[in-house]
Amino acid sequence: MTSGTAQAIGEERLVGASGREADRAGASSLGRGPLSRLLAVWHAQSVRAQLLITVLVIEAVAALVAGGVIVLKARTSTRIEIAASMSLAQAMVREAIDAAPAAAPLDTLLAGLPTQQRLLRHVRIAIVDAEGRQVASPTASDDIARSDRRSPAPAWFATLIAPPAEQHDLPVVVDGKRIGAVAITGEPSDEIAEVWENTLALAAVAAAVNLFVIAILYVLFGRVLGPLTALSAGLRDLERRRYDVRLAAPAPHELAVITERFNALAHALDAARTENAELANRLITAQDDERRRTALELHDEVGPCLFGLKAYATSIAALADKLPDTQAQDLRERAREMMTILERLQLLNRSLLKRLRPMALGHIPLRDLLAEVVADRERQHPQLAFAFSTGTLQQSYGDAIDLTIYRCVQEGLSNAIRHANGTSVAVDLGETNGRDTPSIRLVVRDDGAGIAPDAPAGFGLAGMQERVRALGGHCVIDDAEVRGTSVRVMIPLQARA
16 A cells, blocks of 8 residues: 555544544533434434425424414404494394384294394394393204304314404383393304314315325435435445446436546545555565565575585584594584584474475465465364365466465464464365456354454454455455354455466
């Protein structure tokens, strides 16, 4: 990875950390009260849901305002209607009283009122005698007939609409003596029932229209916000290191600009990934070439020299037998010490050769080379059960892939032996058909304690992942399905080029 890329990643992490600190500070400032919980629920919704909730809240406020206007207008119109009906009823009753014979009893007065009362609404007329007892209510049957035409309004609605109760008494006087009175009382129930029916009809129409509008907005928001869903999926692909993703430009200009910027970002990341992969591949290739040259020098130069020194030490020990006993004993001891040192150097030389580069790599099949590595670990650690299985494998996939697979097997076995504390280690290797190209798949699995969540990654695992990424593959280390740790390596076979 280049220094510029590393610096950009570092700045991005700093910005992300500062953003998270700001979010935590904002959350702490809101506290833990109902407002913070309400905001948490609000921010948990999708953009479409937030827009629809906003529209619903606006419509609810509009409905409350419209209801308030309806109530005010209905109260005013009901008061005017009742007042007009009361005035008309008083005029008609006065005419009936004036037209009645002077000495006529109250029963005669009653005969003319029902016919006139049929023309009146919203009033109730009753006749009382001089003592205040009700003689008759000639409009009772008409009121009942009119009230049956509509269902009564709820009590709370009637309380909001009904005007103050109003009653007028018109005295009936014969020969200067009051013989009774006609009581006219306002009756707004029929008017309130009419307002209630109109309000229900208007509410039903408004609800149907609002449901239709919400349905249209739901579909419209889905189509408008569809590119944002595609953008979210594209960002998820970028998070998974799939930098070849590209988005189609949507119709809205603003979203088209965002999509264009996303595609440019994905292209830049893809180019940076390719450049970093090439640099990493060159670096690993240079390291492998240097190891190869060092291994060849150790094998071709240091090895023969050690062999020659060992031969000279053997000849010195043989020559010591021709000398006197006291001198021969000293020489033989020195020769044995030299032989011991030389054998250590030869073992160290062979160990360095194995670590730098296995000399058999490229000369024997990859399956046999890895089987020897597993068998060597099994001899060194007989308390563990080792398993090695292979699928379809070629003899070799080139130095880069062969050496990467060899190092991954070495590192996976070493980590399982050192840190897993399990009882078995399994190595599975074979070719597989990926989504785009055939790949070689390696799995090293143990039944140990697993990886602690806060455990830092070691240099061996980091180096293994860098090698695999340099070949265009991926290396994942995670907990196994049941118990232990699983190291999964996937390398596309096109990387052999």
